[in-house]
Amino acid sequence: MSENNPRSQPPGRRKIVRSVRKLLETNDFNSITTAEIARTAGVTEGLIYKYFDNKRDLLYHVLETHFNRFITQCEAAIADADTALLKLRAIMHAYLDSYNRHRVFARILLLEVRNAASFFESSAYAEVRRHSRIILGIIKTGIENGEIRDDVAPEAIRDAMFGTIEHSTLASLIFNRPLDADAICERTCRILFDGIRR
Amino acid sequence: MSENNPRSQPPGRRKIVRSVRKLLETNDFNSITTAEIARTAGVTEGLIYKYFDNKRDLLYHVLETHFNRFITQCEAAIADADTALLKLRAIMHAYLDSYNRHRVFARILLLEVRNAASFFESSAYAEVRRHSRIILGIIKTGIENGEIRDDVAPEAIRDAMFGTIEHSTLASLIFNRPLDADAICERTCRILFDGIRR
Amino acid sequence: MSENNPRSQPPGRRKIVRSVRKLLETNDFNSITTAEIARTAGVTEGLIYKYFDNKRDLLYHVLETHFNRFITQCEAAIADADTALLKLRAIMHAYLDSYNRHRVFARILLLEVRNAASFFESSAYAEVRRHSRIILGIIKTGIENGEIRDDVAPEAIRDAMFGTIEHSTLASLIFNRPLDADAICERTCRILFDGIRR
Amino acid sequence: MSENNPRSQPPGRRKIVRSVRKLLETNDFNSITTAEIARTAGVTEGLIYKYFDNKRDLLYHVLETHFNRFITQCEAAIADADTALLKLRAIMHAYLDSYNRHRVFARILLLEVRNAASFFESSAYAEVRRHSRIILGIIKTGIENGEIRDDVAPEAIRDAMFGTIEHSTLASLIFNRPLDADAICERTCRILFDGIRR
DNA sequence: CATGAATGAGTATTCATTCAT
DNA sequence: TATGAATGAATACTCATTCAT
Incomplete structure (x- = not known):
């Protein structure tokens, strides 16, 4: 509780986290310097370094908080869906929509952070896995x-879901093109649900 | 011709390229230093810097050569396939198999290089696009x-193909797990061709 | 009195001193951080900083206490000796034995602390000098x-005593070798008392 | 040869070494920054870092060169001495004289450098040991x-020699007092050669 | 065709210390 | 008597890149 309650955090810590979030809007993480973070904060x-082990640790913290919020929103989005397929559609839409609205985080999550082995040991990645398992559960129920x-493994379905979404997002992320979450969700569902074979 | 014929290349250049290829087997590109490249070569x-504009340029050159060879092999692999779907299956298998056999290049292609904007202006990426267009052609013919x-855009199908393949590869790449190209190809085709709906 | 009676010291202070003593067993002083001292305490x-001017001051305090105890033991050790030479032998043995049993303090006293000018203004060094003068007195009596x-200055004799002892100790300290106090004392006395000339 | 011939060294390297030597005259090594070294050079x-592994490595190099020269001078100084004792006296005088004339190096050698384990793995220390063995040889011949x-080990004699010299030097080094090499040599020889017993 | 000497910009991290409460 | 939040100064080391010869 004290961990999550921002009120209980020392002001300096809060300023630092806010500063990073702000700087990430315009720069990728590696090009942000600790000097800049401190100055902005x-x-x-x-x-x-009183509050975080190192620069990456700080990033992962910000990421975790962000993803945490997303999961909550995502859960809300699938609440109304009755069937497994409708739930999956809602989830895919939530991801696409989030990637589109938070391009910075999308960039970081889909591109920057994956290079570093340390990410996969971070609590931020633990959140990612947690949600992944939730989705796997929905597939299994379906x-x-x-x-x-x-006759296909649930993991294969999940890989296809995320793979397609991410790949569709990547191009628009890289070339800074708009992302039509609705359209991509629709076309992905068609392929994923019913296949491409006529 | 003089560009492609390795025989016509000066020995120093050849040594450098060979050195990079060797070093990439054990280190990711960023952690390789020019000093190391030179020493190994x-x-x-x-x-x-006589032969390459900069370090990245050198990497992209190595990458291009590698991908070039892959395309040739890939083309051969689909020669026998009669239908569009069989061709797509063959292509997917070729990618998966290549990612598995050349994990270093897979890493670089799927993780490292995508961060840098310069990659998308390199001739290595031009090759990637070229093959992508070939595949798009096959889909269209189908x-x-x-x-x-x-009723789905060819691009959407291509995104689903590559997205699924890459996502399936990523985990095994990151966590250094073996990759069963046959199995993943099979399950991807099932989903992609016929959908997950019962 | 209140200075020396540990009972009268506030618990926080006592914890700090104990913490330093403990940490010194495994680390040299410079590599111990105030954060570590506080955490351990x-x-x-x-x-x-309530109780000590700075980190060094804290070290010197611990050192002084330690050396103080040693002097007391040393005084007891020479009580039985009748002649000046026997007293000197007993003193040398006490030093060697102490260096051997308290290697950490030996290290600090013979190596670490001598770099800092501040040490020579500390009360810890005052203790060292005090004992040095006592020994000088014994030599003079002799x-x-x-x-x-x-026909040799008492100071020269003292220098030879301590110099030989310290030099003999240093190697075993640096290379972490055992120290045979008896043997070194014996051989030092032979040379010091009767010379090397046949 | 190319190692030792200063003519064969690149000018930048020579400048760096000269710079360190100069700076050491007024500052102790730790307080010299690499920025300062470079600026002065x-x-x-x-x-x-092209020529030295790190800052310490640079120091050790300077030290080694210095000590190397000293050994040469020392060898010349004992050339005339006929007996082992006369040789030892000449050596002690050479050390004392050198410590007095090169107080900076004396400080470094007797105080600063001994804290660092790395010194004892350096080639500078190898030189120290080399000379130590030469002296041991003289003692054995004697x-x-x-x-x-x-009836005393040669090592014990060497320890007494160096220990006494160093201890006698230390005080004058620390408190910046003049050092009378002749007088200290004389008194040390008296004690060492004939003992303090009347 | 190749060398080798030199550049210069870049930056995360550590730690003793202070002070209001 | 003790806390806890914050400071601020200090610095070695890396590496891609250039260029005269």
């Missing part, structure tokens, strides 16, 4: 109640 | 001859 | 009563 | 030809 560089075919 | 650092449904 | 860093030759 | 900081008593 109005604290000294040293304070960063298989059990006969909505989804049972 | 048995030449001086200065020579690198649509035209009635093999593939015509 | 279970107090906050700020408290250190000269006066005809035991010791009178 | 008129080169960039980076160049330091024992063999009956000049020196044979």
Whole structure:
């Protein structure tokens, strides 16, 4: 509780986190310097290391918080969906929409952070996995109640879902093109749900 | 011709390229230094800049050569396939197999290089696009001859193909797990061709 | 009195001193941080500065206490010795034995602390000098009563004593080798008392 | 040869070494920054690391060169001495004289450098040991030809020699007092050669 | 065709210390 | 008597890149 309640955090820490979030809007993480973070936050560089192990640790913290919020929103978005397929559609839409609205985080999550082995040991990645397992559960339920075919592994379905979404997002991210979440969600569902074979 | 014929290349240049290829087997590109490249090649650092604009340029050259070879192999692999779907299956298998056999290049292509804007202006990326267009052509032919449904954009199908393949590869790449190209190809085709709906 | 009676010291202070003593067993002083001292002591860093001017001051305090105890033991060790030479032998043995049993303090005293000018203004060094003067007194007595030759300055004799002892200790300290106090004392006395000339 | 011939060294390297030597005259090594070294040398900081592994490595190099020269002078100084004892006296005088004339190096050698384990793995220390072994040889010869008593280990004699010299030097080094090499040599020889017992 | 000497810009991290409460 | 939040100064080392010869 004290961990999550921002009120209980020392002001300096809050300033640092806010500063990073702000700077990430215009720069990728590697090009942000600790000096810049401190300056923007109005604290000294040293304070960063009082609250975070290192620069990456700080990033992962920001990421975790962000993704945490997303999961909550995502859960809300699928609340109304009755069937497994509708839930999956809602989830895919939530991801696409989030990637589109938070391009900075999308960039970081889909491109920057994956290079570093440390990410996969971070609590931010733990959140990613947590949600991944939730989705796997939905797929399994779909298989059990006969909505989804049972001759492909649930993991394969999840890979196809995320892979397609991410790949569709990547181009627009890289070349800074707009992303039509609705359209991409629709076309992905068509392929994923019913296949491309006529 | 003189560009492609390795025989016509000066020995120093050849040594440098070989050196990079070797070093990439054990290190990711960013952690390789020009000093190391030169040392391994048995030449001086200065020579690198005789033949390449900069370090990245050197990487992109190595990448281009590699991808070039892959395309040739890929083309051969689909020669026997009669239908569009069989061709797509063959292509997917070729990619998966290549990612598995050349994990270093897979890493670089799927993770490292995408961060840098310069990659998307390199001739290595031009090769990637070239092949992408070839595949798009196959999809279109499939649509035209009635093999593939015509209510989804060919680009969407391509995104689903590559996205799924890459996502399936990524985990095994990151966590250094073996990759079963046959199995992943099979399950991807099932989903992609016929959908997950029962 | 209140200075020396540990009972009268505030618990926080005692914890800090104990913490330093403990940490010195495994680390040299410079590599110990105030953060570590506070953590080990279970107090906050700020408290250190309530009781000590700075980190070095803290070290010198610990050193002084240690050396103080040693002097007492040393005095006891020479109580039985009748002649000046026997007293000197007993003192040398006490030093060697102490260096051997308290290697950490030996390191600090013979190596670490001598770099800092501030040490020579500390009360810890005052203790060292005090004992040095006591020993000088013994030498002088020896000269006066005809035991010791009178054509070399007492200071020269003291330098030879300590110099030899320290040099003999240093190697074993640096390379972490065992120290045979008895043997080194014996051989030092032979040389010091009777010379090397046959 | 190319190692030792200063003519064959690149000018930048020579400048760096000269710069360090100069700066050491007024500052102790730790308080000298690489920035300062480079500025004084008129080169960039980076160049330091082309020629030396790190700052300490640079120091050790300077030390080694210095000590090397000293050994040569020392050898010349003992050339005329006929007996082992006379040789030892000449050596002690050479050390004392050198410590007095090169107080900076004396400080470094006797105080600063001994803290660092790395010193004892450096080639500078190898030189120290080399000379130490030479001296040991002289002592052994003295024992063999009956000049020196044979009931104390040669190592003990060496320890007494160096220990006394160093201890005598230390005080004058620390408190910046003049050092009378002749007088200290004389008194040390008296004690060492004939003992303090009347 | 190749060398080798030199550049110069870049930056995260550590730690003792202070001070209001 | 003790906390806890914050400071601020200090610095070695890396590396891609250039260019005269």
